[in-house]
Amino acid sequence: xxxxxxxxxxxxxxxxxxxxxxxxxxxxxxxxxxxxxxxxxxxxxxxxxxxxxxxxxxxxxxxxxxxxxxxxxxxxxxxxxxxxxxxxxxxxxxxxxxxxxxxxxxxxxxxxxxxxxxxxxxxxxxxxxxxxxxxxxxxxxxxxxxxxxxxxxxxxxxxxxxxx
Amino acid sequence: xxxxxxxxxxxxxxxxxxxxxxxxxxxxxxxxxxxxxxxxxxxxxxxxxxxxxxxxxxxxxxxxxxxxxxxxxxxxxxxxxxxxxxxxxxxxxxxxxxxxxxxxxxxxxxxxxxxxxxxxxxxxxxxxxxxxxxxxxxxxxxxxxxxxxxxxxxxxxxxxxxxxxxxxxxxxxxxxxxxxxxxxxxxxxxxxxxxxxxxxxxxxxxxxxxxxxxxxxxxxxxxxxxxxxxxxxxxxxxxxxxxxxxxxxxxxxxxxxxxxxxxxxxxxxxxxxxxxxxxxxxxxxxxxxxxxxxxxxxxxxxxxxxxxxxxxxxxxxxxxxxxxxxxxxxxxxxxxxxxxxxxxxxxxxxxxxxxxxxxxxxxxxxxxxxxxxxxxxxxxxxxxxxxxxxxxxxxxxxxxxxxxxxxxxxxxxxxxxxxxxxxxxxxxxxxxxxxxxxxxxxxxxxxxxxxxxxxxxxxxxxxxxxxxxxxxxxxxxxxxxxxxxxxxxxxxxxxxxxxxxxxxxxxxxxxxxxxxxxxxxxxxxxxxxxxxxxxxxxxxxxxxxxxxxxxxxxxxxxxxxxxxxxxxxxxxxxxxxxxxxxxxxxxxxxxxxxxxxxxxxxxxxxxxxxxxxxxxxxxxxxxxxxxxxxxxxxxxxxxxxxxxxxxxxxxxxxxxxxxxxxxxxxxxxxxxxxxxxxxxxxxxxxxxxxxxxxxxxxxxxxxxxxxxxxxxxxxxxxxxxxxxxxxxxxxxxxxxxxxxxxxxxxxxxxxxxxxxxxxxxxxxxxxxxxxxxxxxxxxxxxxxxxx
Numbered sequence: 001x002x003x004x005x006x007x008x009x010x011x012x013x014x015x016x017x018x019x020x021x022x023x024x025x026x027x028x029x030x031x032x033x034x035x036x037x038x039x040x041x042x043x044x045x046x047x048x049x050x051x052x053x054x055x056x057x058x059x060x061x062x063x064x065x066x067x068x069x070x071x072x073x074x075x076x077x078x079x080x081x082x083x084x085x086x087x088x089x090x091x092x093x094x095x096x097x098x099x100x101x102x103x104x105x106x107x108x109x110x111x112x113x114x115x116x117x118x119x120x121x122x123x124x125x126x127x128x129x130x131x132x133x134x135x136x137x138x139x140x141x142x143x144x145x146x147x148x149x150x151x152x153x154x155x156x157x158x159x160x161x162x163x164x
Numbered sequence: 165x166x167x168x169x170x171x172x173x174x175x176x177x178x179x180x181x182x183x184x185x186x187x188x189x190x191x192x193x194x195x196x197x198x199x200x201x202x203x204x205x206x207x208x209x210x211x212x213x214x215x216x217x218x219x220x221x222x223x224x225x226x227x228x229x230x231x232x233x234x235x236x237x238x239x240x241x242x243x244x245x246x247x248x249x250x251x252x253x254x255x256x257x258x259x260x261x262x263x264x265x266x267x268x269x270x271x272x273x274x275x276x277x278x279x280x281x282x283x284x285x286x287x288x289x290x291x292x293x294x295x296x297x298x299x300x301x302x303x304x305x306x307x308x309x310x311x312x313x314x315x316x317x318x319x320x321x322x323x324x325x326x327x328x329x330x331x332x333x334x335x336x337x338x339x340x341x342x343x344x345x346x347x348x349x350x351x352x353x354x355x356x357x358x359x360x361x362x363x364x365x366x367x368x369x370x371x372x373x374x375x376x377x378x379x380x381x382x383x384x385x386x387x388x389x390x391x392x393x394x395x396x397x398x399x400x401x402x403x404x405x406x407x408x409x410x411x412x413x414x415x416x417x418x419x420x421x422x423x424x425x426x427x428x429x430x431x432x433x434x435x436x437x438x439x440x441x442x443x444x445x446x447x448x449x450x451x452x453x454x455x456x457x458x459x460x461x462x463x464x465x466x467x468x469x470x471x472x473x474x475x476x477x478x479x480x481x482x483x484x485x486x487x488x489x490x491x492x493x494x495x496x497x498x499x500x501x502x503x504x505x506x507x508x509x510x511x512x513x514x515x516x517x518x519x520x521x522x523x524x525x526x527x528x529x530x531x532x533x534x535x536x537x538x539x540x541x542x543x544x545x546x547x548x549x550x551x552x553x554x555x556x557x558x559x560x561x562x563x564x565x566x567x568x569x570x571x572x573x574x575x576x577x578x579x580x581x582x583x584x585x586x587x588x589x590x591x592x593x594x595x596x597x598x599x600x601x602x603x604x605x606x607x608x609x610x611x612x613x614x615x616x617x618x619x620x621x622x623x624x625x626x627x628x629x630x631x632x633x634x635x636x637x638x639x640x641x642x643x644x645x646x647x648x649x650x651x652x653x654x655x656x657x658x659x660x661x662x663x664x665x666x667x668x669x670x671x672x673x674x675x676x677x678x679x680x681x682x683x684x685x686x687x688x689x690x691x692x693x694x695x696x697x698x699x700x701x702x703x704x705x706x707x708x709x710x711x712x713x714x715x716x717x718x719x720x721x722x723x724x725x726x727x728x729x730x731x732x733x734x735x736x737x738x739x740x741x742x743x744x745x746x747x748x749x750x751x752x753x754x755x756x757x758x759x760x761x762x763x764x765x766x767x768x769x770x771x772x773x774x775x776x777x778x779x780x781x782x783x784x785x786x787x788x789x790x791x792x793x794x795x796x797x798x799x800x801x802x803x804x805x806x807x808x809x810x811x812x813x814x815x816x817x818x819x820x821x822x823x824x825x826x827x828x829x830x831x832x833x834x835x836x837x838x839x840x841x842x843x844x845x846x847x848x849x850x851x852x853x854x855x856x857x858x859x860x861x862x863x864x865x866x867x868x869x870x871x872x873x874x875x876x877x878x879x880x881x882x883x884x885x886x887x888x889x890x891x892x893x894x895x896x897x898x899x900x901x902x903x904x905x906x907x908x909x910x911x912x913x914x915x916x917x918x919x920x921x922x923x924x925x926x927x928x929x930x931x932x933x934x935x936x937x938x939x940x941x942x943x944x945x946x947x948x949x950x951x
Binding site: 021023031032036037038039040041042043044045047048050077078079082083084087091094095096098100101102103104105106107110125128129130132133134135136137138139140141142143144145146 | 176177179180181182183184185186187188190192193195286364365366367368416417418419421448450451452670671672673837838840841844845846847848849871872873877879880881883885886910
């Protein structure tokens, strides 16, 4: 399994070429080859969601996807959602409502939440809790995460309305 | 009117932006030029004799740099234990050797046998599979009672048996306690298990060892709650590296919860091996590896008896506990079931006589040590469950029975050697009854019944001993370290401040809360103050973060150092303002001469300290930097009252937490937003323990719950909305901030009320169920209802 191949990916709007063994997991390509260290490795069995990225519009746990499977796909990580000078409304809301503590699950949590709000633009508390159940946080007890996502939804919806 | 800065303000966390944007720098994000990767080959049997290890085939594999086994660590120290417990007979506990890599025997699934270093992680793993290891499997010691029985196999043959210590506390009270129980009007007895847990911070442990030949300096980057403690233990006891040649860095750490306090074999290995091969060595645990190598928590089996007189006053408590140590003594393991547990058995109540017996037992399982709460959840769970059972047996209201027995006068010396400085248990219970709407419960129960569900209400109190700890006291109790903390306040020439603190922040928000204190004291903006932590080369010393001690102990050191800064700054200001030092006042960042309009700004004084052209050089040194070490004179005693309401589905046994309320007394509060977050997180872990989490071994010592497939972590859909209040505040009387600590309360206080609520729900439907062990899973509830 040492044969390496070339793969073309689109990561956060940029096309990149990587050379990797087909067995390499996407999370390692992102972290070790592309130095995109926002997505983290928490369990390697797709249970915890720390590695969540968006691939072609869907939330994907990048610890259980081979880089070969991501060939030609559009990948968005936390780094693609917003940077320190231009926070995404979810990032703003997590800060405002103390939706994070150690920060390790946070990039995956917010990346997932960004898709949840596309799937359900105005979710109830229960819909948030179930929609986020694939992402484990050990610090916050989830209450402030729920609060943050609700607040971000309101913010995003208000901005949409204002734009119409 | 809430404050918008300083002590008491809910300042937004300044650390958040880096975490929110993926810019956090965790240990696994560190890669060093020339780095190699290590893969540990671990035992897949619980107990066995190592006959031989043949590395030749593995050494020939591509990319392999070096393979180490236990033989390479002959003559090198093992992992030390930081606490020596003395048993009932005055004998020191048994303390087995704990080699970095197994020597002679393997003693638990996960015990590291060999370490393969290669150019890539894949190559290291591939070569690990090519090792030829011959292990003769031996009978495994798993169950604690069996471990203590005659003829049991022994985990450590040289120790003779599996008993680490037999501890009695307070031994002199034993006779009186036995007598009180014999003569009591009523005795309630309960046998229970405090289930074994795995802390599971979301970031698995990582270690990167580096060695610099030029200056003979070793550096370890590690996922630690206390880098100085690791430097001390590893440098002095394992590898023999003097502290000035050893740097330990704990950068951003993704949660700890106790399990990242301890010094682990992988840290010592990476530091040692980097020097041996003169290249950096990196290890990153997989989650399954974390399950078999991170110290576990809890795992107590207890019988508790509560004696009451004819008026329902508590007269005595007696407990017998078996506490699992696992296969080796982890760093602070012996202190958890003893001094962090026995001393809390008075709880919030004026029980005059208490006797606690703990037998600590070696088994062929992963070592067990402190996990969020550490000993105090075990004490709280026993006491608050047995009180609930007593109330049901006596037909009295569980809240009334607690209120009747509350300690109401402070300071209060308990019969278990600690003195509560302050508290108000009536106030927290009053607050709980209000926020939990206890009086509305019966109506909610009827509504649940109408939906075919059984509803139950459970209440409990808790007390904890935090702010660990007075060094002279813990020294008498067997601690092999002091438990003070330290801070250096470095004021820069232009007035900005770096505060180097020994406490480590891994989610607790120190980078935000600590500056609030200094800003308040100096009257300057919080943004001028930065906290530096986690690097032994930047910080004078520190004992780290655990036991809800950071603000109470390290925060107090920071206050003392800031007071020294103010004293010196006033001297400088008195020179600049040509006034007497006694007349100088500092307010809102301005130094003024009392009763005049003469003043100078904070920045004028700091600049003068570093550009001393007009400066009293005869009397004062230039510069403005002060260090303080703070050793607390007592523990702090946060307390509170919690209520849980559950619904039980009678068809399936599934328990749902419908409401959870927590009224806490943390003394003074620096940042209410952060405190609330700490309570939320603790509650989720406590509810997780009560309903879901369980670390299970089979009879052969195989870990059955070694991944998130089998170890149930609470998810957003598993936990309720929490009503949290910390408006009851009795400030700590012996530290300068009046703070008590809040990190562990939720995890300590929540399990008993969950189980009390389930028992209440089942009894309300006529089931004769007095206890269900945690986790209160659907199958256990269903079995209890149908037995």
